[in-house]
Amino acid sequence: MGRAPCCSKVGLYRGAWTAKEDTLLINYIQAHGEGHWRSLPKKAGLLRCGKSCRLRWMNYLRPDIKRGNITPDEDDLIIRLHSLLGNRWSLIAGRLPGRTDNEIKNYWNSHLSKRLMKNSTEGNKSQCMGGSAGKGSGTKASNKRKQKEDSDGISSQNGEAAAKIKIYLPKATKVCPSSVTKYIQSMIRSSPRNVEDGDHTMSGLKTANNGGQGWGSNNEELDGLVCDLDSSSPNSVQNHIMLDDIFEEYQQLLKADGIVDSFVDSLLA
DNA sequence: AACACTGGCAACCGCTCGCTT
DNA sequence: TAAGCGAGCGGTTGCCAGTGT
Numbered sequence: 001m002g003r004a005p006c007c008s009k010v011g012l013y014r015g016a017w018t019a020k021e022d023t024l025l026i027n028y029i030q031a032h033g034e035g036h037w038r039s040l041p042k043k044a045g046l047l048r049c050g051k052s053c054r055l056r057w058m059n060y061l062r063p064d065i066k067r068g069n070i071t072p073d074e075d076d077l078i079i080r081l082h083s084l085l086g087n088r089w090s091l092i093a094g095r096l097p098g099r100t101d102n103e104i105k106n107y108w109n110s111h112l113s114k115r116l117m118k119n120s121t122e123g124n125k126s127q128c129m130g131g132s133a134g135k136g137s138g139t140k141a142s143n144k145r146k147q148k149e150d151s152d153g154i155s156s157q158n159g160e161a162a163a164k165i166k167i168y169l170p171k172a173t174k175v176c177p178s179s180v181t182k183y184i185q186s187m188i189r190s191s192p193r194n195v196e197d198g199d200h201t202m203s204g205l206k207t208a209n210n211g212g213q214g215w216g217s218n219n220e221e222l223d224g225l226v227c228d229l230d231s232s233s234p235n236s237v238q239n240h241i242m243l244d245d246i247f248e249e250y251q252q253l254l255k256a257d258g259i260v261d262s263f264v265d266s267l268l269a
Numbered sequence: 270a271a272c273a274c275t276g277g278c279a280a281c282c283g284c285t286c287g288c289t290t
Numbered sequence: 291t292a293a294g295c296g297a298g299c300g301g302t303t304g305c306c307a308g309t310g311t
Binding site: 015016035036037038050051054058087088089090101102105 | 295296297298299300301304305
């Protein structure tokens, strides 16, 4: 399967987008819709690679994008979903309405991985965790390398669970919550089995409802995150419930041995 | 005030997958 | 069946504002 280069770079702009380019892109997509990214720049009068246009639209210009101010609820959900799914940013983003995979990835790399590593080292000072908390010291290049090591460390932090999760990792595909819900409902109806604790993958995890145990005994910061609600947001309570519901769905799915494979199939469908 | 360093984030790159021809 | 293309994903890079010395 050959794969031609995305596009010729000759004569194309790179780097930060200007307001004018944004306007051109928005206007074109509003008039013609998304898709056909390769031909879009030419038609829209943009000297950009199609991939660049797509990225710009998907991550920043889409009207339903929610930027910045990641709430404690979202923060907590990202952590928990990452424990389940690993670096499947698009999948995680699919559980967080209005958030993009790029934003979540950046947020994880710059905030959460460091925090978890810090918590991990505090909780396991006698253990060597193999790497510092990211960009705290050393050259930037070495920090980049450490970032990768850190993410590996996070995985090893979850030990067997992470390894077993990988078995079930679905293809990175965005799914809507409703499809998951429908699937769960159908599975519950068709499966009388109530698995008490076949929970290889979920050990060490917690839900926002269970008092925040499971990340480690010294995990006050995360406990705080779980308890905090952003009262400034009028929809925060609703969002909190929704996010928890979504995670509960994942938990149920993973708890039900034998169901997970089917769940993955449903995602791929 | 000037410089060096750090951290956050936008954007790019390389790759894979699914569909079409 | 193989090749080409569009789309999407995760990893990485590079810019720049903020902070420290």
